[in-house]
Amino acid sequence: MLTKRIVPCLDIKNGRTVKGVNFLDLRDAGDPVELAQIYAENGADELVFLDISATEEKRKTLANLVLHVAEKVNIPFTVGGGISSVEDVDILLQSGADKVSINSSAVKRPDLINELSAKFGSQCVVVAIDAKQVDDEWIVHLVGGKVPTKLNLFDWAKEVEKRGAGEILFTSMNNDGTKNGFANEALAKLSNELNIPIIASGGAGNMQHFADTFKEGKADAALAASVFHFKEIAIPELKSFLSKEGVLVRR
């Protein structure tokens, strides 16, 4: 049977991992390739690289990093951060990325989703949505949750699916950084209303949170950063915990 996925997320700046990495056994704590290899060996099902640099050199550095990751890592990975055109995506996929994730650029120009899925196939188009619950309504936000839009999370998610997204990466700004668990109610609603996989993001603090987001939140995958980077949760232990909880995982 298809298993639930555990997805560590690495923040990248100028080709190096930033913040939140505390692996004592790393030779070079800033080397994304080495970190990615360790996660792959430990049983991560997929990886996400989120580029947060904003320099002119960005595109070249990122494509170069993707090439190095693809060379060494034998599990799938997604690349996101500032991707805004078909050409950007073409370069990243040709460098060896399996999927790309788009966020603000999709809100600004929704046709980009159609263009990408027509050219490269839905399976490599992940649309990331950051949303915040304000007065009982989930509102889509941009720029890492700083700028509100007029879009409702569920309406936008449905539109994104219709336009050809293969997956949705939903980050709850209310939960992100709290370590109090994922936004399972909103996740379950997304999962019920849509027919594409949903990746849960924001709020992972302990192993129970993962079990909850798979069971109550009906998520297909769960993404986290700091709990993995700071070794608060080890992936092999997480997977045996989930398995005991009755969640199907790859082991």
Added chain:
Amino acid sequence: MKIVIINYGAGNIQSIKFAIQRLGFEAVLSHNVEEILQADKVIFPGVGEASSAMQMLKSTGLDKIIQQLKQPVLGICLGMQLMCNYSEEGDTNGLGIFDVKVKRFSNQVKVPQIGWNQINNLKSELFKGVKENEFMYLVHSFYAEKCSEMIAETNYDLPYASALKKDNFYGVQFHPEKSSNAGEKILENFLNINI
């Protein structure tokens, strides 16, 4: 050993080249007919949409070339699907190497299937040293039906053929190049096939 990955503009083929590199071999990406015909092993990859990929193969004449190959050929993902008779995706005929139809998963399940699922009922030297129920990474909305050419089976929505074999032609729905060590083992087995 000369390994050619057919490059007809269909998606991420760099990963296959790198996986072969990790196994200690070199592969070239090519759409050159002579180069493909002379290769010891041919890999036929593909992500994207079936009818436009078929158009691409026809316009370059690669469809006829692939059908005639005598050396071991491995179709991966859409590559495997295009080796079948017909695909519902874009209502297109395929290369007709495998006598089976490719259909879309129903809406009873999430489509595409994305993630790690198990392969079982393994019946080929391709799976030497690979255990029953091993996990492979899959990304697809369409599947090949169970048939007599099936050499591995997977269950999603319904049981379907996740690997096929006919003579020198092999096809896998999963991505061996992205399926950790077990996937690399399958690629290695393919490279070791002698006909």
